[in-house]
Amino acid sequence: MAVTHISRAMPDRVEVRGRDLVGDLMGRLTFTEYFCLLLTGREPTEEQRFFLDLLLVSIAEHGMMPTNVAARMTLAADPGSLQGAVAAGILGAGPVVLGTAEECARLLEAAQVDVASGDDPAAVAAELARSVHAAGGKMPGFGHPVHRPVDPRAERILELADARGVSGPHVLLARRLRDGVAEAWGKPLVLNVSLPIAAVMLDLGFSADAVKAVPILARTAGLLAHLAEEQREPLGFHLARAAEESVDYE
Numbered sequence: 001m002a003v004t005h006i007s008r009a010m011p012d013r014v015e016v017r018g019r020d021l022v023g024d025l026m027g028r029l030t031f032t033e034y035f036c037l038l039l040t041g042r043e044p045t046e047e048q049r050f051f052l053d054l055l056l057v058s059i060a061e062h063g064m065m066p067t068n069v070a071a072r073m074t075l076a077a078d079p080g081s082l083q084g085a086v087a088a089g090i091l092g093a094g095p096v097v098l099g100t101a102e103e104c105a106r107l108l109e110a111a112q113v114d115v116a117s118g119d120d121p122a123a124v125a126a127e128l129a130r131s132v133h134a135a136g137g138k139m140p141g142f143g144h145p146v147h148r149p150v151d152p153r154a155e156r157i158l159e160l161a162d163a164r165g166v167s168g169p170h171v172l173l174a175r176r177l178r179d180g181v182a183e184a185w186g187k188p189l190v191l192n193v194s195l196p197i198a199a200v201m202l203d204l205g206f207s208a209d210a211v212k213a214v215p216i217l218a219r220t221a222g223l224l225a226h227l228a229e230e231q232r233e234p235l236g237f238h239l240a241r242a243a244e245e246s247v248d249y250e
Contacts, residue, residue, distance in 0.1 A: 005041060017041050032056065035217065039210055047166050048204050052214070054160060055197050058153045059099065059215050061222035067092045068226045069239050075227050076236025082227060089223040093216055100140035102212035104198035107140060108170045109208050111177075115169060122176045129180035139181050141174070141195030148190055157196035161203070168203035171196070 007016040014021040017037050025034060029043070032052050036044040044052060071089030078084060095103060107128070114124045132139050144151050158175075161167040174195045182188045194215075201211050230236060 006038065039213055040206070045204075047164060048206075050164065051161070051166065051200055051204055054157065055200070055214050056218040056221075058157060058193055058218075059197070060218040061225065064239075066097050067219060068223060071223045072226055072230045072236040073240055074236075075230050076234060076240070079231070085227050085230075086220060086223050089226075090216060090220060093219055095140070098215050098219055099192065099194035099197070101194040101197045101215055102208065103140040104195045105202055105208035105211040108173050108195075108198055108202055111173050112169055112202075115173065121169070121172055122179065125173060125176035125180040126183060127180075129177060129184040133184040139177070139189070141177070141198070142181055142189040142191060144190045144192045147192070149188065151190055151192045153193040154191050154196045157193070157200060161196070161200050166200065166203055170199040170202040174199040 005017070007014065007021075009015075013023075016025060019025055019037075025037075029037065030049070033044055033049055036042070036048060036052060067089040070092050071085045074088040075082065075085035111124050111128055115121050129139060147153075158167070158171065161171055174191070177195070178188075178191050197214060198208075198211050201214070202208065
């Protein structure tokens with residue numbers, strides 16, 4: 001028989017991860033703490049809660065990105081479908097627009113295997129950067145269309161990770177990758193917010209599978225803000241008109 005470990009609803013109670021929703025969780029946990037419990041089955045430590053809050057705040061909103069534009073235009077076309085507009089935005093939350101945090105986590109996890117076996121972190125990072133560059137690939141976690149020469153969100157995450165003593169081997173690898181990428185590409189590339197998100201979550205004990213949940217949850221909040229504004233001050237059809245005007249038909 002198939003099983004679930006998340007929750008069950010009964011006539012007089014709801015049980016979530018083995019806890020009484022009403023008698024225990026409601027009024028005690030913040031939403032961030034509850035998110036961690038739902039996602040992992042464990043309540044967060046103080047540092048996990050602090051950094052989940054930090055990371056959710058860091059990536060929730062970033063202006064008129066394609067995800068927000070798609071959501072606004074969807075709501076303009078169907079004003080009664082708030083849920084459809086949110087879904088339209090989340091469907092566009094791929095690695096190009098929302099970041100490559102999950103890919104970064106898997107890259108760091110694989111590199112850390114070599115470090116744990118005795119290889120020098122700087123050498124591992126340099127070899128990884130060289131191999132990606134030689135193959136003509138893009139290094140996940142580097143580059144940004146707006147932020148130059150640094151992504152201020154990324155720097156703040158690293159700063160707080162150091163200040164609170166949670167920087168571990170994955171944060172070290174992220175920093176060594178910055179050096180390795182600069183050498184391989186022959187110039188510094190912007191370390192964007194995705195790599196510190198992945199590094200800090202891994203150093204805090206989260207699995208690589210859990211990393212992508214943070215930007216998706218965070219961006220949902222941003223989408224809801226844009227859609228609330230769209231209901232008061234519509235922009236959807238202005239955005240559609242701007243798209244028409246910017247493209248020539250041949």
